[in-house]
Structure formats: C-alpha cells, structure tokens
Amino acid sequence: MSLSPSDHDLVVSELGREPTPAEAALFENLWSEHCAYRSSRPLLSAFDSESDDVVVGPGDDAAVVALDDDTYLTFGIESHNHPSYVDPFDGAATGVGGIVRDTLSMGAYPVALADSLYFGDFDREHSQYLFEGVVEGISHYGNCIGVPTVTGSVAFHDGYEGNPLVNVACVGVVDEERLVTAEAQEAGNKLVLFGNATGRDGLGGASFASEDLAEDAETEDRPAVQVGDPYAEKLLIEANERLVDESLVQSARDLGAAGLGGASSELVAKGGKGADIELGRVHQREPKMNALEILLAESQERMVYEVRPEDTEAVAAVADRFDLGCSVIGEVTDGNYVCTFEGETVVDAPAEYLADGAPMNNLDSVESEPRTHDLPETDLAAAFETLLAHPNTASKEWVYRQYDHEVGNRTAKRPGDDAALVAIRDAGRGVAISSGADPNWTDAAPYEGARAVALENATNVAAMGARPLAAVDCLNGGNPEKPDVYGGFRGIVDGLAEMCSALDTPVVGGNVSLYNDSATGPIAPTPTLAVVGSKEGYDAPGTDLAGDGTLLLVGEQSGTLGGSQYLASHGGTDAFPTLPEEPATVVDALATVANQSTTTAVHDVSHGGVGVALAEMVTDDAGIDATLDGDARPDEFLFSELPGRAVVETTDPGAVREAVGDVPVTELGTSDRSGTLSVSVGGETLEYASETIAEARGHITRTLD
Structure with a gap:
C-alpha cells in the first residue's frame, strides 16, 4: 500500500506535516x-433519490423506504x-x-438476499x-445465517473471464422506533x-478493490481477501436485535472496507464529530498485531456502535450472552479523529477530511459507436434450440x-419466476424483488442497454402485481482512466x-466498482x-401456464435485435430496440393485469425474446398454440429482447x-x-414437447452435475 504523490501532497498540506505510516495507509x-x-x-448526481416513501437515502450503510406508516x-x-x-x-x-451487516447497522432484521453473478464463457473450465x-460461498453463508436468497441473475460473457462480478443485495425490515443510522450523535458517548x-x-x-487484477492475483492478492464465519454472523444478527430492542445503540456502522479505521472515521465524520480511540483495546485474534494492522484489517462479523457511557455494561452483557467479543475502544469527541497505540499517537487528522476529503477525478470519456x-x-x-x-x-x-x-417463512414466490415475492405480514403486504443486468445489452449500447436493464427489472416486479417502490444500483465498470x-x-x-426517473422509481443507494x-x-x-x-x-401469478386460456402479448409486438443473445450466438449486429415512450404506463398496466383474478400466468419477455418466454411457460400439463404475424422478420418476432413486454x-x-x-x-394464441x-x-x-424443452434448458445442470 502506498499513497500517491499527489494525494500525499494534499495530506501534508492539510496536516502541516508528514503523515505517519498508519495515517498514510488510512488515507490511501x-x-x-x-x-x-x-x-x-x-x-x-444524475440519479433521483427522493420520494414520499424515502426515509433515508444515499450515504448510509443502507437506504430506508416506508412500506406503510x-x-x-x-x-x-x-x-x-x-x-x-x-x-x-x-x-x-x-x-x-x-x-x-449493512442491514444490521440500520437496526433492521435481514429478510431476503438477491445475488447477481457474471462470469466468463460457460464453456471455459476456469469460468x-x-x-x-x-x-457455494453464497449458499453456505446465506444458509448458515438463516437469510433466504430469493432471487437474482446469472450471466456469462467473455468480458468477465479474468474478472467475474459478484453483486449482492439485501432487504431488511425495521420500524421508525428501531431505526439506527451511521451518524454519530453526541460527544462523550463511547465507541x-x-x-x-x-x-x-x-x-x-x-x-x-481499486486496482486492475494482475495475472498473479489468485496467489499474490489472497491476503487481501477476508475470511467469513457465518455462525458468528448469525449470533451477531440476533445480538444486534437485542441491542436495538433495548435501545442501547445510538449509531452504528459495520466494518467493511478499510476495517475499523474506515467504519469509525466515517461514523464520526457523518455526525460532524471526532474520536479518541486506543487501538490496543481492540480484542484480537492474533498476537503482536501492530497499529496499522488493527486499524485496517477487514476481519469479518464486526460492528462499531456508539453507546451511551451508562449502557456499556449492558452492551457487554449482550455480547457475553451471544459469545461475541466486545471492546470499549474509545469515545466520540468534538475534535480530530485520533488513534493511539502503546502510548504513541498514530493517527491525528480531521475525520471529515479522512472520510470526504478525497479530490474527485476529471476524466475524459468517449462514447461508443452506433451498431x-x-x-x-x-x-x-x-x-431456437x-x-x-x-x-x-x-x-x-x-x-x-x-x-x-424459504427459511424465515416469508417467501411467497420462490426463485424461478420473474421476481421473488416476500410476505411482510406485519404490514399485510407483499414485497417483490428483482435484480440483474444484461452485459449483452450494455456492451452493445451502454446508455440504451442500461435503460433496458431498469425497465426489465421494473417489469419483473410488475409481473408479480407489484408497483416499483425504490431501487439500488451496483455500477460495475473497467479502468475509468481509459476514455472509451x-x-x-x-x-x-x-x-x-x-x-x-421515467419510471418514478427513486434510486436510494448503491455501490460503484x-x-x-x-x-x-x-x-x-x-x-x-x-x-x-x-x-x-402475497398472492401473484406465476410463469407456469394453467392450460386453459388466451395468450396475449402486452407491449410492443417486436423490436430490433441489437443486444440479443440471438446475435451474440449467431453473429451479426443491429441497432438496440427502441424502448416505450411511456415506460411507467406500461409497467403500471402490467401490474394491474397481474392482479386480475382472470389472469392465470404472466411472464416478462427479455433474454431470448418471445420464443424463449413462451417455452419457459410450458409444463408437462400445459402447452401453447401460438402464431406470430406482422411485418417484422421472423427472427425479430422470436428473438428480439425488447423489454417492457409480458406474455399473459x-x-x-x-x-x-x-x-x-x-x-x-x-x-x-391459446x-x-x-x-x-x-x-x-x-x-x-416450430413444435417442441415439454420434455424436449426441459432437456435443452437443463444444460447448466447437466454440465455441472
């Protein structure tokens, strides 16, 4: 680790001296x-993050939106x-x-996970x-902590061969009285x-995480990867509930990037405060750790809480009850962020400068050429096959x-449908969750492809009869220093x-990688x-046919083939499809239709187009007799991935x-x-029996099993 020369000069100017090794590493x-x-x-700043339902927007460990009063x-x-x-x-x-833990730091109980995963070409052994x-890692951790993984996405694209993406979202439940934030409240409170x-x-x-992956990353960078303990996390989830129940937490932040130094400095900076921390008080797993290691280690299953002085014994009692460690490491102050170790001051800097003082980059950009x-x-x-x-x-x-x-007994719609549906019984409401992106779309046309990603996820939610409430994004890109x-x-x-914005769906938080x-x-x-x-x-139609109805396509009949898996598989290029002019109207209409008692199945049209959507609806007991007519090419009818459509x-x-x-x-058809x-x-x-469709669609399972 090393601080860049330009950043080093800024830090020296702010501090009026050379930074200590711990300060340099913390700033870096x-x-x-x-x-x-x-x-x-x-x-x-392009994102709209406000609505009547938004309680806490971007900037905290997690966003908060009101489901009801x-x-x-x-x-x-x-x-x-x-x-x-x-x-x-x-x-x-x-x-x-x-x-x-981001969910816990808001005082909430986690109820659902969604993972969106991206890998290189599936045929490659390394992928x-x-x-x-x-x-295996997601299933092991999620299953052990008892938080259901209810939805997500998986995509394969050759661009991820040397750099897969693992994006994970979490939904939690809390109320106004239990809500906690990451903003330090009062000087004199303990950390x-x-x-x-x-x-x-x-x-x-x-x-x-802020550098390109080197060819030897799998061996050289392994020490930078944290090791998790899901059983300790489960104890932490339940202990956090007790702490919040007993009103023992004034503010909280989970220890993630930059470890204790990151969490504690950001917490006090957000409240306009400082801190005095004695690093030697930190309970440690390994002997003879130095100040920098204690400050920056990203060991998992840890939280930093702001606690009133008179409540520290009660917090320690909860820790003891759940067999977790607990250290009073310092207190909130009105001064600088100060850390000492073995009688020496190793960090003494303004908390706000540490947390928010980094200069922004002014980078050149070049738009992609039209296809x-x-x-x-x-x-x-x-x-088709x-x-x-x-x-x-x-x-x-x-x-x-x-x-x-299904753990937690809230999952009303299991994975495999367009979106998950989770029952929040205290409110008598269902929460639909959709998560994902399509690299074929955004590789072909970044701007239009991203618009399509938003519309498709909103359409997935509408297929459950729900109306979008809020969104969070995980923006993944390459080296931003390259203009293209x-x-x-x-x-x-x-x-x-x-x-x-067009969908009237506020983006209330997110992450950039x-x-x-x-x-x-x-x-x-x-x-x-x-x-x-x-x-x-909590009721919603599924994607499986009932076998006795009329099939309607709600939305445009067809579109161009740009960004489609059809072109990715067979070669060729095309313009990206033109999206609906009033997408919110389409999404609202689909939600209304999904809630009609006469609607027996709904499936959005996206990856693979109408042809694949129809095939996915067929079961052993229910089939389809359909005709696609019009002025478009047959492959456009079947394989265009224009979002904002659904088969009903x-x-x-x-x-x-x-x-x-x-x-x-x-x-x-019918x-x-x-x-x-x-x-x-x-x-x-084209005619296929359900067994033939199931055999083809089981490609991943057959290969990996």
Whole structure:
C-alpha cells in the first residue's frame, strides 16, 4: 500500500506535516476508488433519490423506504468482485456477510438476499470453477445465517473471464422506533467494537478493490481477501436485535472496507464529530498485531456502535450472552479523529477530511459507436434450440436449488419466476424483488442497454402485481482512466438514471466498482439494478401456464435485435430496440393485469425474446398454440429482447385490453393441455414437447452435475 504523490501532497498540506505510516495507509484506503468514488461521484448526481416513501437515502450503510406508516424496508447492494476472483468461496461468502451487516447497522432484521453473478464463457473450465465456488460461498453463508436468497441473475460473457462480478443485495425490515443510522450523535458517548476478534485477514482490501487484477492475483492478492464465519454472523444478527430492542445503540456502522479505521472515521465524520480511540483495546485474534494492522484489517462479523457511557455494561452483557467479543475502544469527541497505540499517537487528522476529503477525478470519456445492421441468415428451428440451451437463457435451477430460499417463512414466490415475492405480514403486504443486468445489452449500447436493464427489472416486479417502490444500483465498470471505458460507464449511469426517473422509481443507494480489468481486458459496463415493489397481499401469478386460456402479448409486438443473445450466438449486429415512450404506463398496466383474478400466468419477455418466454411457460400439463404475424422478420418476432413486454395467460382477454388502455396488446394464441409448444412464424411451425424443452434448458445442470 502506498499513497500517491499527489494525494500525499494534499495530506501534508492539510496536516502541516508528514503523515505517519498508519495515517498514510488510512488515507490511501479511504481515498481509494472503492471508498471515495473519485471517478464516479461526479456522475451520480444524475440519479433521483427522493420520494414520499424515502426515509433515508444515499450515504448510509443502507437506504430506508416506508412500506406503510408503521413498517420500513432497508435496502442495499454491494460488490465483492476482485475477492471472488482470487478466492471464489470466501470472496462471495464475505460479500453476503457485508451486505447483511449493512442491514444490521440500520437496526433492521435481514429478510431476503438477491445475488447477481457474471462470469466468463460457460464453456471455459476456469469460468465453471469460479461459478461453482461463488455459488457455494453464497449458499453456505446465506444458509448458515438463516437469510433466504430469493432471487437474482446469472450471466456469462467473455468480458468477465479474468474478472467475474459478484453483486449482492439485501432487504431488511425495521420500524421508525428501531431505526439506527451511521451518524454519530453526541460527544462523550463511547465507541464499542462488537463481534468477532480482529485478525490480519483482508488487509488493504479497499485499495486492492481499486486496482486492475494482475495475472498473479489468485496467489499474490489472497491476503487481501477476508475470511467469513457465518455462525458468528448469525449470533451477531440476533445480538444486534437485542441491542436495538433495548435501545442501547445510538449509531452504528459495520466494518467493511478499510476495517475499523474506515467504519469509525466515517461514523464520526457523518455526525460532524471526532474520536479518541486506543487501538490496543481492540480484542484480537492474533498476537503482536501492530497499529496499522488493527486499524485496517477487514476481519469479518464486526460492528462499531456508539453507546451511551451508562449502557456499556449492558452492551457487554449482550455480547457475553451471544459469545461475541466486545471492546470499549474509545469515545466520540468534538475534535480530530485520533488513534493511539502503546502510548504513541498514530493517527491525528480531521475525520471529515479522512472520510470526504478525497479530490474527485476529471476524466475524459468517449462514447461508443452506433451498431451497424448486419443480421445473420439462420435456420429458425436450429437458432431456437441453441437459445433454449444457452447458459444465459437456460434454467438457473442449478444455482437457486442450492440456496435455502424459504427459511424465515416469508417467501411467497420462490426463485424461478420473474421476481421473488416476500410476505411482510406485519404490514399485510407483499414485497417483490428483482435484480440483474444484461452485459449483452450494455456492451452493445451502454446508455440504451442500461435503460433496458431498469425497465426489465421494473417489469419483473410488475409481473408479480407489484408497483416499483425504490431501487439500488451496483455500477460495475473497467479502468475509468481509459476514455472509451469511462464513456461506457458514463452511458450506463445516464441510462439507468433516466429510465428510473421515467419510471418514478427513486434510486436510494448503491455501490460503484471500477477497475474491473484483467489480462483479458475490461468487463462490459454492467449496471446491476435491484428493484423492490409492493402490493397488497402475497398472492401473484406465476410463469407456469394453467392450460386453459388466451395468450396475449402486452407491449410492443417486436423490436430490433441489437443486444440479443440471438446475435451474440449467431453473429451479426443491429441497432438496440427502441424502448416505450411511456415506460411507467406500461409497467403500471402490467401490474394491474397481474392482479386480475382472470389472469392465470404472466411472464416478462427479455433474454431470448418471445420464443424463449413462451417455452419457459410450458409444463408437462400445459402447452401453447401460438402464431406470430406482422411485418417484422421472423427472427425479430422470436428473438428480439425488447423489454417492457409480458406474455399473459387470461380467461378474459377483454378485461386485459380494458385495463391496459393505450398499451399495445397482441393475441398470440391459446394455451391447452398438450404439454407442447407450437409456434407458427414466417410460414414455419416450430413444435417442441415439454420434455424436449426441459432437456435443452437443463444444460447448466447437466454440465455441472
């Protein structure tokens, strides 16, 4: 670790002296791209983050939105990309642990997880190694702590071969009286380090996450990867509940990037305060740790609490009850952020300068060139079969069957549908959750692709009969110092912000992960979006057909093929599809239709297009007889991935048309009891039995099992 020359000069000017080794390391980590958002923060003002439902917006460990007058949801998302390349199991596992602790720091109880995962081409052995390790890490940690993983996404793209992405979101439940923030309240209050003992794992993790991955990262950077203990995290979850129940916590922050130094300095800086901390009081796992190691270690399952002096014994009693460590390490002050160790002052700097003093980068950007029209000539049946089996459109059952998605007894819709639905019974409401992005879209057209990502996630929520309430984003990009890479990143920020605004969905928090480059090159700009929506009750249609209704396509009949998996698999380029002019109207219409008693199935159209959506709805007991007619090419009808559309099975087509108003509706055909998909398009009829579809869509499971 080393402070850059320009940053060193700024620190010297502020302090009036040379920084100590601990100060230099602390500034280097807190001013890293990972913590300070030096390249991205100038762009993030594009997001609208306010609405009547937003209680706490960006800037805290998690956002808070009101579900009703008495119940709040916390919502956050994080990345653990570099660690998951170096050590897939621990990297992914500790990503789950970190976002759960962000939830705890708001006083909330975690109720649902969503993971969005991105890997290199599935056919590569190394991609499968990373994929299996990441899924195992997520399932192990989530299952052990008893928080269900209810939804997410998986995508394969050659740009992730040397740098996979692991983005994890968490939803929690809290109320106004229990709500805690990361803003220090009062000088004289004590700072308490609570949870696992501190070791040397994760040293320099924040700076490691702010650099390109080197070819030898899997061996050289392993010490920067934290090691998780889910059983300690489960104890921490329950202990945090007791502390909040007994009103013992004044403010809180979880220990993640930059460890104790990051969490404690940010907590007091947010309250305009300082701190006096004695590092030797920290309970330690390893002998003879020095000041820098204690300050910056990213050992997991730890929280820092602000506690009234008279409550420290009660906090220690809770720690003892749950067999967790507890150290009163210092107190909140009105002065500088000061850390001492063995009688020596090792840090003495203004907390706000540490937490918020990093200068922003002014970087050049270049927009991507528009795609030309160069469409392939393919055999429709062969192309259809290729798409059914492609890892990006095939079933992800191999992934979600490893997660305990029902623990907690709140999961009303299991993984496998367009979105998850979680029952918040105290409020009598269902919360729909969708999370993901499509690198094919944003690789083809960063701005339009990001707009499509936002619309697709909102459509997924609407398919559950819910209306979007809020969103959080995880903005992943390559090295921002390269103008073309930064241009793509700027495009996904603007596209996501524009569509979320058009959907009247505030972006209430998020995370930025840059420098996702490796020897194989930069990743595609990847704007993972997680959206929560709410509805009355916990019932919703699924994607499986009932087998006795009319099939309608709600939304535009077709679009161009730009960004589609069809072109990615068969070659060619095309312009990105033109998205609806009034996307909020489309989403609201779909939510209304999903809640009609005569609606028996709903499935959004996205990856793979209408053809794949229809195939995914077929079961052994229910089939489809459909015809796609119009002026478009047959492959556009089948494979365009224009979002903002859904296939609806209904027993009352008139009610659907009346409910959606001016939103286009096309009758596709009927469902029946045949267990067969029959689609006529361009004078050709494609026909597949449910067993054939299931066999093709089980490609991932067959390969990995």
